[in-house]
Amino acid sequence: MLLVLTACGQTKEMRPIDKLYSNIQPLQYKSMNRYFIEANQSGCFYELYVNGRMVFNLFKQVGLMGHTTCINDAILKSGMQEVTVKLYPLGQTEVERFDTFTKNARIEVKIEKYDTQVEDSDEKVVTFKIPEASTRSKNDIKIEGLPYYEHTFTFYAEVPYEVTGWSESQDLTKMDQKQLEKEVVAFYNNFGDIIYNQNEKTWVEMVRKRELEILKTELYNNMKNSTILDRIEGFKQMFNSTFKRKVPLDKYKMIFGGKGRIVALKSIERTGRAAFSFGINDTYLGKKRKTRISRYIYLHKPKGSNKLEIIR
Structure with a gap:
């Protein structure tokens, strides 16, 4: 009995962070889509917003750069979602200062999804693109010479969950x-x-x-x-x-x-x-x-x- 009581007395209480994530049961739905935003750019910096929340930005002078980020936490429920792309010139570089976009500035932003329940289910949802001058057609977006550029587009997301988030919050x-x-x-x-x-x-x-x-x-x-x-x-x-x-x-x-x-x-x-x-x-x-x-x-x-x- 003494041994049992001593062992129980030495039981370490779970720390608050561990308690927060304890007793979490995995969810199972017929379809479990995850949405990702991917950007590839050169000659500019950028910020990406989904439904008004910044999900990624890049302000490092690293040449051609690409990334992929999951954006489900900005998607509260199925329906139309809004993406805003904000572009900035490079500013001061090691060589010179660029306060406006050069003709080589370009970016491609893609929304893709895959269903965690289905193998090889990757699917492109929507693409927004600003090509550099050498590959641009007359109908493409032109940003050279501008000090800033912003574009917003939408896409439809289908998710099995619905969370309150900020949907009922005050303006x-x-x-x-x-x-x-x-x-x-x-x-x-x-x-x-x-x-x-x-x-x-x-x-x-x-x-x-x-x-x-x-x-x-x-x-x-x-x-x-x-x-x-x-x-x-x-x-x-x-x-x-x-x-x-x-x-x-x-x-x-x-x-x-x-x-x-x-x-x-x-x-x-x-x-x-x-x-x-x-x-x-x-x-x-x-x-x-x-x-x-x-x-x-x-x-x-x-x-x-x-x-x-x-x-x-």
């Missing part, structure tokens, strides 16, 4: 914008304090809805997927960090999405970065390093509430 653009700005800044500062003070339990309470919706929409609650396992490990590193640093908000501008229902702070000091950041240890190539993490935190006010909450 923040109709609020007093100075008051909203004060509330957003206060929220970010408090959130930064929670990370700095390594208050894991409170952090979990604040991100719970976001995490459960992302898990459901992007991964159909598949807890064996490496994406979610890496995500969990990254969060644990944040709270296990022996180094921590408070970082003041960058100079910023408020950006809205989801028809004005979500808001985030975008840096105007560091191109393409979020205004919110914090310093921690992370592991890169097997070695610990001190690093500054910048993250877009999208906030909303749920229906019937006057309190900002994290939604993405």
Whole structure:
């Protein structure tokens, strides 16, 4: 009996992050589509938004560059979805400065999907393309000489789930914008304090809805997927960090999405970065390093509430 009691007394309580992802049952539907946005560009920088939420950006001078990103967490339910492509000139390079697009600037953005239940089910949904001058026909889009370009297109997505997300949230653009700005800044500062003070339990309470919706929409609650396992490990590193640093908000501008229902702070000091950041240890190539993490935190006010909450 003493042995049993001693063993029970030594049982380690599950940490808050592990509790958040515990007892998650995988979802099974006849069709389980995952949608991806893929971009290939040269001679320009860009930001990609799906339903008003930034899903990817590139502001590194790396020549021809391509990437693929899952966008299901920006798709709340089946129906028409909106994609916005924002293009920027290269600015100062090692050779010269480009404040407008050159004739070589180009980008191709594709939306593709595949059904996780069906092998070899990859399917192209829609493509948007700006070709460089040497391959452009008279009906193609021309951007050389412009300081900025933006294009929005839509596509139809069919998913078996439906999440609330920000669909029933208040329109923040109709609020007093100075008051909203004060509330957003206060929220970010408090959130930064929670990370700095390594208050894991409170952090979990604040991100719970976001995490459960992302898990459901992007991964159909598949807890064996490496994406979610890496995500969990990254969060644990944040709270296990022996180094921590408070970082003041960058100079910023408020950006809205989801028809004005979500808001985030975008840096105007560091191109393409979020205004919110914090310093921690992370592991890169097997070695610990001190690093500054910048993250877009999208906030909303749920229906019937006057309190900002994290939604993405």
